[in-house]
Amino acid sequence: MEEYIAFQLTEHHVKKDFTCGKEMLDNYIRYQANQDIKRRLSACFVIVDDKDVVKGYYTLSNTSIPKEGLPLKIIKKFPPTYKNIPATLLGRLAVDKSIAGQGYGKLLLIDALKRSYITSTKSISSIAVIVDPLDDDAVRFYEKYGFTLLPDSGKMFIPMSTISDLDL
Numbered sequence: 001m002e003e004y005i006a007f008q009l010t011e012h013h014v015k016k017d018f019t020c021g022k023e024m025l026d027n028y029i030r031y032q033a034n035q036d037i038k039r040r041l042s043a044c045f046v047i048v049d050d051k052d053v054v055k056g057y058y059t060l061s062n063t064s065i066p067k068e069g070l071p072l073k074i075i076k077k078f079p080p081t082y083k084n085i086p087a088t089l090l091g092r093l094a095v096d097k098s099i100a101g102q103g104y105g106k107l108l109l110i111d112a113l114k115r116s117y118i119t120s121t122k123s124i125s126s127i128a129v130i131v132d133p134l135d136d137d138a139v140r141f142y143e144k145y146g147f148t149l150l151p152d153s154g155k156m157f158i159p160m161s162t163i164s165d166l167d168l
Contacts, residue, residue: 005047005108005111007047008045009029009034009037009044013046013052013053014051014052014053014054015033018030018057019096020096020097028092029044033059042091043061045057045060055095056095056099056104056108057092057094058091058093059091059093060091060112060115060116061089061091062126063086063089065087065128065130065150066085067082069151070150071151085128086126087126088126088128089131090109090131093105112129113163113166116160116163117163127160128157129157129160130155130156131155132156
């Protein structure tokens with residue numbers, strides 16, 4: 001289960017021409033990702049072509065979510081003293097237009113879920129992967145893979161227990 005398709009972003013990866021069609025995601029990988037890595041705000045993982053040109057990426061970081069924002073069946077599992085629950089934030093996920101529609105978004109998502117799950121079992125606990133979808137297209141994408149909306153926040157989540165049941 002510990003085989004990954006994405007590599008950590010480094011200075012030698014070529015990002016300047018990345019285009020997914022969402023300006024915020026394009027600008028992030030081009031201009032901000034390396035700064036966030038240096039500041040330890042997020043980790044960025046990329047898939048590249050044979051010339052190290054970035055063709056897709058995702059970011060992961062730690063987060064927490066208010067316990068009361070979770071579905072009741074999950075809330076019941078935690079002691080009343082817990083106000084916030086540790087989670088993993090899948091902050092961004094994007095695929096370059098040159099490879100769009102070929103299943104790379106799904107592969108990147110699986111890679112992110114696998115990496116998050118393994119980390120949660122080996123070093124940093126987390127009960128779920130959280131996403132904050134950019135738009136309705138992103139909501140539909142994440143729903144296809146088992147993410148559910150958190151009430152009143154616009155965020156979506158998939159529990160680590162669900163990820164552990166997937167054949168990754």
